[in-house]
Amino acid sequence: MAAKPLHLLFYSTLVMLVSLQFQASSAQTNITSRFPLLAAAGAGWSSPSGRFSFGFYATDGGLAIGVWLATAPNITVTWTANRNNTPDTGGSLRLTYDGRLIWIGASIQDRPVAVPPRPAVSGAMLDDGNFVLYGADASVVWSTFASPTDTLLAGQDLVPGAQLFSSVSDTNRATGKYRLTNQQNDANLVLYPVGTSNVADAAYWSTVTFQIGFLLTLRLDASGVLYQANSNGSFTSNLTRSGSAKAGAEAYYRLTLDPDGVLRLYHHAFVSGGASKASVQWSTPSDRCLVKGVCGLNSYCVLDHDGQPSCLCPPGFGFLDATNTALGCTVNSSAGECRGGQQDAASFSMAPTLNMSWVNAAYEVMGAGTSAADCQAACLSDCFCAAVLRDANDGTCTKQQLPLRYGRVGGAYTLSVKTGGAANPASGGGGSGRDTRNKPVGVGRATTIALVCIGILACVALSAFIASARLLRVKRRHVALANADAGEGLEEETAPLRSYTYQELERATHCFRDPLGRGAFGTVFKGALRDGEKAIAVKRLEKLVEDGEREFQREVRAIGRTSHRNLVRLLGFCHEGANRLLVYEFMSNGSVADLLFKGGAPAWPDRLGIALDVARGLHYLHDELDSRVIHCDVKPQNILMDAAGTAKIADFGLAKLLQPDQTRTFTGVRGTRGYLAPEWYRGAGPVTVKADVYSYGVVLLEIVTCRRSMEMEEAGEERTLMELVYECLLRGEVTRAMSSDEVVDAAAVERAVKVGIWCVQGEPESRPSIKSVILMLEGHLEVPFPPPPAS
Template identity: 45%
Template sequence: MASKYTLFLLLLLHFRSATCDQEQPNIIKLGFSLSPTNHPTSWLSPSGRFAFGFYQNGNGFSVGIWMMGEIENTTTWTANRDDPPVPSTAKLELTMDGKLLLRTESKNSKPIASVRESASYAAMNDSGNFILYNRDHRVIWDSFSFPTDTLMGGQSLSRGAALFSSVSKSNRSTGRFRLEMQYDGNLVLYPIHTPNISVDAYWATDTSDRWSKKNLDLHLNSTGALLLINITDSTVDVTLNDGSLAFNNSIMYRAVLDSNGILQLYSHSFNGFYENKTTLLWSKPDNKCSVKSFCGFNSYCTLDDDQPVCRCLPGTDFIDMDEKSHGCERNFTEEWCKDAGRSTSSPNIVPMENMDWDDPPYFQAEMQEDDCNKSCLEDCDCDVALLDSEGHCMKQKLPLKYARRDPQALSKAFFKVGLEGVKKKQTGDNTSQEPPTVIIRTKDATVLLLVVTLGLVMWSFIALAISGLFAFKLRFLEYRRLLDRGDIGLSEELALRSFSYKELKRATNGFKEELGKGSFGAVYKGSLSRGKRIIAVKRLEKVINEGEREFCAEMRVIGRTHHKNLVRLLGYCAEGTKRLLVYEFMSNGSLADLLFRSQRRPDWNERVRIALEIAKGILYLHEECDAPIIHCDIKPQNILMDDFWTAKISDFGLAKLLMPDQTRTFTGVRGTRGYMAPEWQKNTPISVKTDVYSYGIMLLEIVCCRRSMEVNVQRPEEIVLSSWVYKHFEARELEKLVWGEEIEKKSLENLIKVGLWCIQDEPALRPSMKCVVMMLEGITDIAVPPCPTAASS
């Protein structure tokens, strides 16, 4: 009996051990590893429906999660998706110290999951979620929290997060479209690298007005319903698709932002261990050609057998015939302004029905069809005109960004395709004849041809020599004239132009379009050279009543400053009491707009770049000009952004021109409250260190993306930015300043220390701008700064 009882216990223990192994076959212990080519290459979920590990990517391998059971496995998540594929010698390892690392043959390692604590084990779940647990069995990281282009059943897209499409099914790198769950409660589809504005959106739930006060997340539940859920009280506010089905353990649901910009919902029915039937349940937008930027610049989308096809606008050809989504470019040379006397019957206008686009026109007026056609034909800046159903003629320059052909649209477009004969392909004139073939039949004819050829060659050399001699003479005379006049090297591009008040009034259309109003006066948009050059005209208000000669001399000093991070002064006007300045036009607004008014804050690398560009501009003013210039009003409103988002300093050198009571932001001293150095209040002499103080305050604003003084905050200690920053710096809690961002801690700490050094109460403690630039570039080490007086108050 004892032997039978012992045998029974052994069988029972073996059975319980086998049962436990079956209950948790997806547990990955510390020290486990994967290889791209040697078994195991992946870790499976308990049912075998999902795998985490290496998959083939071109000539290499990538790490991701995919769904098993199809001819081609469906990838649902990719780690470090924009990194190049790794070789077959790579290794994925859950190390003994609890880190999930990808190691390559060069002994380099890169984390797959960035966690603050060590993992004790990992698991690949049947929901498609790969999870890291700590020793308390608490989740410290999971792939569901970092979606790429896919949501699985049970997964959510939180506020401020986005899905980014892949390039293609075979290339899982970041593609051309994004689905963003905005903070205002609106779920919107955009092309990538566009701001969150309506002109760039091509599909939205339009829930921002109704739900702007609610915290909405996008959630795909296990029954296939796409829901907008209020995370405050866990209630469903909006159901996007037709509703949900009953729960079925053999069906998985997957929402994916496809490479063509369409949001699609699929069901996957598992009839067996590796049998997977895929069905498309829902997609948005319904019209595949409504996806903006699907076809690229100067092309439009049309449906062919319900499939979107890209075609070029008249007068353009595909840039790459193999990649038609890359857009089109002109196939002729713009020469129409050389022939001003063309009639409207010229074949250089190609009409197209049912065309439409969302690009804003530079001109719009009510016209008849013939007048719209003629207006574009006679306008050198017009490349295409659109006449809508209400009789509005809208003139446009190429490239067109969001063109489409819609059978329902009643509009008509007129494309200008160049002069007759410039491109026969466009006019359809293929009657040009090939030159006749010359056949040499005798020896005398051959000799004659050689003599004529040599004669033409010698005549050409003589003509070139004479032309070169005349060109040298003209250049020599011009050089002597400039040398005698004493302004050699002063080109028109660098010369400061003096404008009349009448010229600037006409250029701004009577000062009609105001761009903004700052400390020195209002700024208006204008144009020169028949609209070819856009300018900004600043009308100075309450300037010191000095003579015209003194003002012109001061302008020439400012005009000699040339740096890529300074807004360029093009000219000025000084007539009587009128004082106006003409600047280059900055199309992307101010740094204040970017930091405080934009719905999406700039990423960290962009903020670091902007901070360094501003520092280099101030360094030029302080140390590299002929005479040092103290700006006296460094603030985000005076930092403007050009077409390429390069930061440029404006309003430099103007402080000495203003009266002491200039505008409400000046109170007997120069500067703006919140950015003024303490010496302004002490009536002590100012120096370049006052600009350093203002820059330090602005640097902290750039780091934290908030103003230096904020009244509407949760806690009183957060009102003054410098105090709040130093408190967290002293407590080594810098990550709380940029909550929700993935930022390298060393880079964040360096910028905070530079900002705190710059706002020291004593000017002698503040670094020079040259030291600031060197610290930002990592050339010099940064010591720990003492507590600024402003931060301790």
């Protein structure tokens, strides 16, 4: 055979070396910067046994990076990197020369997977399922075991203060609805829904080790024993027994908090040929309706014949989304109006459901031995009561506000919900979501006659109301015109806005020479029309073109045709080429923020008047317009004072205009930190006018105390202004929360504080309407003692 030329021999040798190096890298257990991993489903660095891999796996929408056990037919993911990131494609995973592990060249952007405190020089996938990075001294500088996601593997610890979070689903590894917390303050291992505080009402399982006296670590050993132990091993508490493994089989155990909120210990057995079989060795809780949060607010859980949970609505409620009943229920009947602190009981009824379990978040308790009739009657006459829970064991009756939480069939409570209309426990259930086991078989003839009579009377009353409203509206227009003729500056409600040219407003503001302030979208300048006869404020929208256009449209649509005394009047606009300018009446006394936080705040009676002015402006937006308006950014900086000392709401650039038949909306987060209602930032369902009520509550507490809502947080304190005020309320010392020593009417201040705390409740249904706020502040409506504010 002829000898190969020297250059061909060199080439063949080089190809062989590269091929060998590539083959070695595919099962590499000593990963360095020389061995990148190309992004592809199933591409990974394997452990020596081949059972575990670290790399790319397929998920909904693309690829993700994680650790998996090579089970069949599908892999079992045990850890996920950056689990809440959007799945991606392309690029490669590599250890960089500066010691970071990064997904480089992904289609969206480069993604750090691990940034160790010290640079890593190599990594390895170990046989126990732990992927580690090593520093130059061969010590571990980063590992997946140190930051678990939803799973613990044998040899992995859940240390005090650490948590497991469930995934959204088996194919979506983002953070789900439940968490397992190893509480650092009391050594208790507890299951909670995500988004709740570590309180007993939210817990649905625990190890009851809160009185042990020292901290415990949760551990899983290779034989399947799940146990808690203290730091020196002198105390252990087993949660499970040792698993059973067949001779000659490899066994792997994992503890996973599954998407349904159940904590399960799995056993994976591998037999010859690589086949595997999974089984559940232990789980808790056994009843899936015990998982709090399996059904949303105002709904309750019942198990079907297969042990699967279903969600139902109490009478008077309907599903938020009939296609996704787990989202919860909302009221579909009116709770009526309050008059003098009481309600017309004859217009409403109580619909009971027996043998229930709910979280008892009572705001008022009636003693043991209360009859069912007295319990229901107490709720019917109380404006704030939405439902009552009566304990069948001792007759204790408790009044409840909405929302109702964590309901399920099976328990000692009878839930009675206040519903509109004549007494009929079966009317107004949640449609297909209503539990029909307590439904009466029919409606009596007398009840039918009563309903017909009530309907006729209601029609007559409605006709009279419409006629009166029309007469009142005509009268208001005449009054408005008369006021305008008298020089009071008010215009007829339907008067059109004036369109100005840019040159007119440039002259009116002397080339925008006198700025009054700057906001998120632009700058406000002082100006004058008609040779200085009428002072104006001109907002020049300067941010992005599309943002300026959106604010322009919102301002014009939301308040462009109103003349309410507690709203800053929008006089006109300029919409010319790239120019977007809005013309308002000029407020000569600045903002409420200037009055409250810059020294020399008005006396308490004047501040209470400001609070009422703001509430009346919101009442107009929420209840008196044909289409409701949610302001979305109520704060002292957006409340301006005119020369007469009247507070007026301004800046509708973030406002949301609802359709005439619309009471709630889904929309992105908008507003200002410190005043945002919780439902904005947690994305919990639709947003209503109650978001403005929350912001108003914060402003009201600021008006009472003359303190900024964020000043305590900015000073490094752990409690908020709301929590400070509530603590003072509990002690009966509300005036101690005020920033000055002024002499005040303590009873009036306490009333305003209680109203403010009601407004800043965490759930929208617990907050009063702005109309009720006005009645309470004016003393026409009794103010019950509020529960703690939103944290």
